[in-house]
Amino acid sequence: MNGVWLEDGVVSLRTDLPDPNAEENEAIIRVLCAGICSTDHGLISGMYPYTGVLGHEFVGVVEQGPDSLIGERVVGEIVAACWNCEACGKGRASHCPHRTVLGITNRNGVFADYTSLPVENLHVVPEPVSTDIATFTEPLAAALQILEQVHITSGDRVLVVGSGKLAQLIARVLTLTGCELTCVGRNERTILLFPDTAESYTVDHLPDMQFDVVVECTGNAQGFEIARRMVRPRGTLVLKSTYPGALEVDFTMLVVDEVTIIGSRCGPFGAAVRLLESGHVDLSPLIEHRFPFDQSLEALRESRKPGTLKVLLDMC
Numbered sequence: 001m002n003g004v005w006l007e008d009g010v011v012s013l014r015t016d017l018p019d020p021n022a023e024e025n026e027a028i029i030r031v032l033c034a035g036i037c038s039t040d041h042g043l044i045s046g047m048y049p050y051t052g053v054l055g056h057e058f059v060g061v062v063e064q065g066p067d068s069l070i071g072e073r074v075v076g077e078i079v080a081a082c083w084n085c086e087a088c089g090k091g092r093a094s095h096c097p098h099r100t101v102l103g104i105t106n107r108n109g110v111f112a113d114y115t116s117l118p119v120e121n122l123h124v125v126p127e128p129v130s131t132d133i134a135t136f137t138e139p140l141a142a143a144l145q146i147l148e149q150v151h152i153t154s155g156d157r158v159l160v161v162g163s164g165k166l167a168q169l170i171a172r173v174l175t176l177t178g179c180e181l182t183c184v185g186r187n188e189r190t191i192l193l194f195p196d197t198a199e200s201y202t203v204d205h206l207p208d209m210q211f212d213v214v215v216e217c218t219g220n221a222q223g224f225e226i227a228r229r230m231v232r233p234r235g236t237l238v239l240k241s242t243y244p245g246a247l248e249v250d251f252t253m254l255v256v257d258e259v260t261i262i263g264s265r266c267g268p269f270g271a272a273v274r275l276l277e278s279g280h281v282d283l284s285p286l287i288e289h290r291f292p293f294d295q296s297l298e299a300l301r302e303s304r305k306p307g308t309l310k311v312l313l314d315m316c
Contacts, residue, residue: 003053003112004296009046013296020116027065027119029074031315034058034110035135036303047244055111056103059134065119073125075137076117077269078102094266111296111313123269126277135312136283137272143169145267150213150236154178161227162217163190165309166240170215171195172281182207187307193285217241233257240264286310
């Protein structure tokens with residue numbers, strides 16, 4: 001099997017990988033399209049220890065599994081839980097201490113001809129949704145997780161910090177609430193892609209106001225400081241990015257201002273698929289480049305350039 005392999009910080013295009021074996025209640029999926037994510041670059045840079053096939057955003061066709069799924073286009077939730085531990089029993093399966101995570105923790109990912117996942121993780125892609133757009137399901141679900149954690153209404157003033165791939169998805173999701181949305185970023189080109197209903201600024205020209213909810217999507221110290229400074233007293237700060245190093249945080253002001261801090265990770269796939277089917281979000285402007293699978297290493301280099309949005313790999 002062909003695949004993009006990471007080992008000891010080195011990425012290589014392999015042609016000798018074994019085909020995945022389906023465990024009990026798992027399906028084998030032929031990958032059609034995969035999206036490159038900032039997390040993939042975090043793994044390459046050593047943010048988390050990982051050896052294996054990279055990639056976790058995908059659309060594929062089920063080739064082995066239940067009869068009802070054979071031949072169906074599917075997307076897949078990336079966390080595979082054990083369902084036997086206390087965390088799983090109490091509804092915290094995404095935090096199962098024995099979990100594997102597609103292309104991230106102890107489970108080969110989707111930059112390959114085939115991948116495998118538990119059948120319960122799979123969601124059929126509706127006919128009207130193109131394969132390219134369905135590849136956004138996983139990060140769109142992560143954006144929707146904010147609405148699972150924070151009640152946002154049309155009366156709220158909300159700020160998104162960052163203008164990259166995830167920030168763009170989050171902004172599109174937040175517009176659905178009718179909130180008063182403001183977005184700030186460093187890249188003038190990507191700032192222009194925010195929804196027309198949002199007020200947009202560069203970090204050099206921040207608005208002189210505070211916000212009920214601030215969503216930090218940059219994964220860097222400057223972005224966090226902007227987010228902390230612009231959340232109002234008793235407001236909510238949502239952290240959607242991991243950080244490559246330690247942050248210096250003024251916890252005193254967070255305590256004095258009684259700010260609620262929420263970490264936010266994976267989200268509801270079913271809701272993401274339904275949103276894509278509805279056509280209420282336009283994600284096509286976020287596709288920056290497409291590469292054939294045999295140019296995967298070039299695609300990874302391209303996707304690492306500052307300001308680059310979604311890079312897709314055609315796996316067939």
